Every structure is written in structure tokens, then in C-alpha cells.
Amino acid sequence: MYVQIKGLNFKYKNSKEKILKDFTIEIEKGEIISILGESGSGKSTVLRLISGLEVPSSGLIRINDRVIVDNNTFVLPEKRGIGMVFQDYALFPHLTAAQNIKFGLKKLTKKDKNKRLQEVLNLVNLEDFKDRYPYELSGGQQQRVALARALAPSPSLLLLDEPFSNLDADLQCKIREDLRKIIKQTGITSIFVTHDREDSKAIADRVVILKEGQIVRVGKPKDILD
Amino acid sequence: MLTIRHLKLNLNIWAVLSFIFILLVILPNLNIVLNVFNEPNENWNHIKEYLLKDYLVNSVILITFTGFFTIIIGTSLAWMISIYDFPLRAFFKWGLVLPLAIPPYIAAYTYQGLLNYTGVIQTFLRNSLNISVQQKYFDVMSPEGAIFIFTMFLFPYVYIITKSFLEKQSAALIENARVLGRNSFEIFLYVVLPVSRAAIVGGVSLVILEVLNDYGVVKYFGIPTFSTAIFKTWFAMGDLDSAVKLSAILMCLVFSLLMLEKFLRGRKKFSYTTAKYSPISRIKLEGIKGKLAFGYCLMIFSLGFLIPTLQLVHWAFLTYQSILSIRLLGLILNSLLVALFSSSVIVIIAIIIANNCRINENLLSKIYSKVTVIGYSIPGAVIAIGVIVFFVNFDKQLFWFYKMLNPNSSKLVLSTSIVMLIFAYTIRFLAIGYNSIEAGFEKIGTKFHEASRTLGMSVTRTFFKVDLQMLKPAILGGFLLVFVDILKELPLTLILRPFNFNTLATKSFEYANDEMIHEAAISSLIIILISAISIYYFYKVGDKED
Numbered sequence A: 001m002y003v004q005i006k007g008l009n010f011k012y013k014n015s016k017e018k019i020l021k022d023f024t025i026e027i028e029k030g031e032i033i034s035i036l037g038e039s040g041s042g043k044s045t046v047l048r049l050i051s052g053l054e055v056p057s058s059g060l061i062r063i064n065d066r067v068i069v070d071n072n073t074f075v076l077p078e079k080r081g082i083g084m085v086f087q088d089y090a091l092f093p094h095l096t097a098a099q100n101i102k103f104g105l106k107k108l109t110k111k112d113k114n115k116r117l118q119e120v121l122n123l124v125n126l127e128d129f130k131d132r133y134p135y136e137l138s139g140g141q142q143q144r145v146a147l148a149r150a151l152a153p154s155p156s157l158l159l160l161d162e163p164f165s166n167l168d169a170d171l172q173c174k175i176r177e178d179l180r181k182i183i184k185q186t187g188i189t190s191i192f193v194t195h196d197r198e199d200s201k202a203i204a205d206r207v208v209i210l211k212e213g214q215i216v217r218v219g220k221p222k223d224i225l226d
Numbered sequence B: 001m002l003t004i005r006h007l008k009l010n011l012n013i014w015a016v017l018s019f020i021f022i023l024l025v026i027l028p029n030l031n032i033v034l035n036v037f038n039e040p041n042e043n044w045n046h047i048k049e050y051l052l053k054d055y056l057v058n059s060v061i062l063i064t065f066t067g068f069f070t071i072i073i074g075t076s077l078a079w080m081i082s083i084y085d086f087p088l089r090a091f092f093k094w095g096l097v098l099p100l101a102i103p104p105y106i107a108a109y110t111y112q113g114l115l116n117y118t119g120v121i122q123t124f125l126r127n128s129l130n131i132s133v134q135q136k137y138f139d140v141m142s143p144e145g146a147i148f149i150f151t152m153f154l155f156p157y158v159y160i161i162t163k164s165f166l167e168k169q170s171a172a173l174i175e176n177a178r179v180l181g182r183n184s185f186e187i188f189l190y191v192v193l194p195v196s197r198a199a200i201v202g203g204v205s206l207v208i209l210e211v212l213n214d215y216g217v218v219k220y221f222g223i224p225t226f227s228t229a230i231f232k233t234w235f236a237m238g239d240l241d242s243a244v245k246l247s248a249i250l251m252c253l254v255f256s257l258l259m260l261e262k263f264l265r266g267r268k269k270f271s272y273t274t275a276k277y278s279p280i281s282r283i284k285l286e287g288i289k290g291k292l293a294f295g296y297c298l299m300i301f302s303l304g305f306l307i308p309t310l311q312l313v314h315w316a317f318l319t320y321q322s323i324l325s326i327r328l329l330g331l332i333l334n335s336l337l338v339a340l341f342s343s344s345v346i347v348i349i350a351i352i353i354a355n356n357c358r359i360n361e362n363l364l365s366k367i368y369s370k371v372t373v374i375g376y377s378i379p380g381a382v383i384a385i386g387v388i389v390f391f392v393n394f395d396k397q398l399f400w401f402y403k404m405l406n407p408n409s410s411k412l413v414l415s416t417s418i419v420m421l422i423f424a425y426t427i428r429f430l431a432i433g434y435n436s437i438e439a440g441f442e443k444i445g446t447k448f449h450e451a452s453r454t455l456g457m458s459v460t461r462t463f464f465k466v467d468l469q470m471l472k473p474a475i476l477g478g479f480l481l482v483f484v485d486i487l488k489e490l491p492l493t494l495i496l497r498p499f500n501f502n503t504l505a506t507k508s509f510e511y512a513n514d515e516m517i518h519e520a521a522i523s524s525l526i527i528i529l530i531s532a533i534s535i536y537y538f539y540k541v542g543d544k545e546d
């Protein structure tokens, strides 16, 4: 298995109850997983644990045979090579779209950086907007910049937190299609979080239904969502 | 549960540096606590018997009345500016902040010069109108005069905090009360005052801390308070032990006031905002009411800024020939360099501690942020004593080292240098820089930091490439506030400056104390000008950004 998450337990410092209980799942390479749940069920928390922004109280995460968390290992977020698209994108307001995208490419030479920038701009179809600042972009464009920024360093796993929550309803349909295409084109393994069953149906290979921090069902969208 | 994994998260350069800085802030003040229990000497018994009561009574009278009057003036102005429209309102909105640009000690000797027998007012009455007045009505060098000075030049603290609270406060509350058929004055009394209680208490406690910190006004007016007493016991009598004891009593007073503040504020934070922000639609005051509002603002603005400034300008014209010289240039340079350097140090330390508190959320960093803020409530005279004792001890420890570098080295090196003064400024004004930068961090939140981490940047690289860039306005704001405060600072500078080192502030004060009030005008005006520009920038330009 490419991604292996076993028995994750977690609680925030100031919360009384466990936010996640025994979260376990295995993901194949190139698979798109969707975590579906109501607001407050702990979806974002799962992503924060995988990306290393929070420390689980117990459990194990292994990606491509490398342990990133267990009882005596903790790999810092910047060392994990996991890309993340945040719920409200978190584009750096002081940088242009192109600078945002190049932000994670610190190891490359200048020439390689620009080459990679061109590739991902192509992928998300944003060549004409690369010199704009985030506030000069529409919601859909911002989302694509955020996606491009997360993909640029070629992460081993891509996490997306409610990628559609900030978009208009009509836009959502079209962008779902685009997103699935882009992800499949890169072949990257992804986990995306949503509270909308339609999102899961349209994009996911497999759905995980989360309720109050516990997985209640896992399966193909057509099997468990129809 | 603290495992290796947590340690790895928390132990970094930010935590280590913060720890060192906090230690440096605490140590000098610890000295005071440790020395309090020294055996009392004869002098102390004398102070306790005959003088202590006076110090206490005077200090309490000053803070009580100043507190009372600044509440009245500060809240009434805040209320008028936020809810009414009247001639020149937009100007007064920030103009009423300007009295903060004039340090109370400068105001004190300006008003004294203005009102005394040879001053403009009495001369005019005598020569042109042939009226001679009873001197006692024109005597500002009294507790009443000091209360007047403190009130007129410190009320903006109450005004600013209350005004910004009222502006953020959703208009609904006030509009509701209006619909229920209450008139403006009733709304002010029964709705605005109680609701903004926390803001008012916050503002007035700043005023009170300033009054307790003051040395210039009470010294010039000859009113015995704790500040003057600490200076006198120590310098005139050379009695450090008793000075420490006085400091300790003063600190007890400060801490009781801080407890009182906490209690009066209640559970509400004064910066609370309701989810919906809707500006108050202001009522236009027509006719006589508009004129009254205008007149009131103009009167306060004149007393708190215009009149003293004009008087100083007048004196400056009388004396510029003898004052404008290379020596003045030296003073300006001294003041600016010390203020610039100290503000930079303070801002950098504040950034490090604030960043540490943000990335390492734990009990220790909470304590750090509390300690950082406490410095501002310690009166200058107390900090001065703590710092001197600390540095003299430090020099004793390092004497072997000095000798190694220079066989003829004197015993006291650091404690006779400017380092000591900068160190003391840092303890006292760290809170101001810290508050500004912490607010900046709060505004940008953690998501950009986290985004950068997931893109492969370490904490430190993230700090330089993301946090610092977005924090620029807050850093500039904090820097300006600290800079102005240091420029105006008197008691610490007077005690801790190296021999023969003068700043604009100390020189003005010296002139005034040597009965050369006119000569003090130019250096005072320079302080006021620089402060006014910074304050203008901070409150007017900074205001627009939100």
C-alpha cells in the first residue's frame, strides 16, 4: 500500500473529547480518496495530522514505505513532501501568482524553477494571470493557483481541504471536472475533504464517511452514496 | 505527555532566545524583591514616620483626580466624535490625539511660564487692562495644577481606546436605545458608559500608570510623591536600601491597581467585536448644538495642544540666537540615535518573543507574554534602581575580564555606559512593541505560516519569507510608538545616562529647572514635532488600513 494510516487518535489541547478515534485507512498509488462528513466531524483535523501541522496522541502514518509518524518518530511538516490546498487557499498576499507557485521550489536552479512554473501553469491553465496578486484573481482562479502551488514541488501526496467551499454553485460543476482531470493527469495520490456528496461522487475513487471523528463507512461512491 | 516528538517541535532557536530575553527582563526586578528584606536603617525609620504618608496621599490624590477627569473628558469626546457630525469633526478626530505628543513635564513648565507673574497672560492683563490678579488663582505649581496638566495631556489614552471601541461596537445597540425613546445623554449614561466600561478602564489604567511613572511634573512643581522620593533618598541621601523599600511599596500600589483594573474590566475584553460590523450613522448637529460641540472640542484641543505649542514657538523666537548651535545638533543626534537604536532592539526582541509564543503554544510562552507586558507598569524610578544594582553587580563579576582586556580598566564599565540606559528602555517599553506586533500576528493568523511549512520551508525560513513580510505594518507601528516614547522619556534617562550625555528631553528639563524656561523651548518643540508626526502617522494613516 502506498499510504498507510493506522489507529490515529487525536485531541486538541483545549478540547475535552477525542476529535479523532482510531482513524485507519490504506490508499493505493494514484487513488483519489474523499473524506465526507458534516461540519465539525474532524475532516480538516485528519488533513492537519497527515501534513504534520498537528501531532497525534497515537497511531502511525507511512507513505511510500517511509514512516512519518509513529510513537517515536515525528517528521516536521516541511520535511514530509506533502502538498496541501487550504480551505481558504492561504495564498500569500504579498506575492504574485507566479511567486506563490515558485515558493516551494527552493531547491531548484532559477532556470528549472521557471520551467516547472510553466508546466504547472499549463496544467491549471493560468498562463495569462501569473503576474497578478491574489486579490486581483477570481475565486476560481485563486483556487487553481493554490492547486498549482501545492503541485509544483511534486509532492508524494496531495491534500485538499474543501476545495469548492468558496465557489459559486454553477462554477462548482465545471471545476469539479477540471480538478479531477488535473489530478488524474498528474497521477498524484490525493485526499480531499468535503461535506458535499456530489463532490465525492464526481471526483473520488473511494469515499470515507466520517462521523464525530470515527469512520463509519468506506467504499466506492456508487456503492455507498446512491 | 512530553515525548521526543514534542520536544523536536518545541525546542528551537526561537524558544531559546525568548528564554534569554525574558530572563534579562526579570533579573533586575528580582533585585528589588531580594533587597526589600534588608534590615531597615535609621533613615528608613525617619521616612516611615514622617514622609511616607505624604507620598502615599499625594500619589493617591493625583491618580484619583486625574483618573476621574480623564474619564470625563476622554469618554465625552469619544462619544461626540463617534456619534455626531459637527464642524471640523474630521480634524478633531485625530487632532484630539495630539496632546500625547507633548510630554507632561514640558506642558508643566510651559503652563507655569504662561501663567506666572511675568507670563504673557498676567502681563497683558496688567499692562493693557490694568487688572492685577490674585496670584493664587494663577498658581499651577500645586497638586491641582499637576492634576490639570496630567488630565490635559493624558486624556487621549481614554479617548483613543473608547473611540475605537465605540466605532467597532455594532451600531445596533445605540440605535435600539434611540428607538426606545431615550435621548442622547441618557444613552450615553445608561448604554455607552456601561457597555464600554472595559475600554474605559483599559484607557484610564494607562493614564494612571503614566502618572505614577512621572517624575518631571511633580519634581518641577515640588510635590513629594514616590517617584521624587525614590530619587531623593537615593541621590541626595545615598541610601539605596530605603530607595528599594520605597520602590517596593510603589510596586505594591501598582499591582493593587492592576488587580483593581482586572476586576473592573470584568470578563469582557475591551476589543471584542460583534460579528457584524456596521458603522454608526452619525447625527448631524445643527445650529447652537453644533457650535457647542465644536466649542468643546476646540477648547480641549487648545488647552492640550495649541496654546502650549504656540507659547513654545514664541519663546523659541526669543531664544533661537543663543540656542541654535552645534550643541543643539549634538542633542538632536544623541536623542535620535539612542531612540532609533533602542527601538530597533525592542522591536526585534518583541518579534522574537511574539513569534515564539505563536509557534510554541505552551505554558512557558504564555508566561513570557505576561512578563513582557508587565515592564510597562513598573514606574521608571523603580526600573532604574533595579537596573543599576544589576549592572553594578555585573561589573563586579566581570572585573577580571575587563582587566584582562585592559590592565588599567576601571571597576565600572557597563554601568557607566549607554548600554545600561538602552537596557532599561527595553524593559520599560518592550510591552509597547510587543502589543503591536502580537496584534499583527493575530491579524495574519497561522494559515500562511502553515501553508509555507507544507511547501517545505522551515520555521525560520517561513518567518523571513512570509511572516515578516506580512507583519511590516505592525512592525512599523510598534517601532513608531516605542520611538516616540523613548524620545519623550525622562526619569530613566536622567538617572541612567552616562556622565555628560544629554538628550533633548534631559536638556529641556534642566533648562526649566534652572529657571531658563525660554531656553527650553526649542528642544521641547523638536520633541513635540517629531512625536506629533509619528502620532499622526500612527493614528491617521494606520487607521485607514483597517
Ligand SMILES: Nc1ncnc2c1ncn2[C@@H]1O[C@H](COP(=O)(O)OP(=O)(O)OP(=O)(O)O)[C@@H](O)[C@H]1O
Residues within 6 Å of the ligand: A012, A013, A014, A015, A019, A037, A038, A039, A040, A041, A042, A043, A044, A045, A046, A195
Ligand atoms: N484548534 C482547535 N482547538 C480546539 N478544538 C478544535 C480546534 N480546531 C478544531 N477543533 C474542534 O475539532 C472538531 C473537528 O474540527 P475540524 O476542523 O476537523 O472539522 P471539519 O470537519 O473540518 O469541519 P468544517 O466542515 O466546518 O471545516 C470540531 O469540533 C472543532 O470544534
Ligand SMILES: [Mg+2]
Residues within 6 Å of the ligand: A043, A044, A045, A087, A161
Ligand atoms: Mg474543515
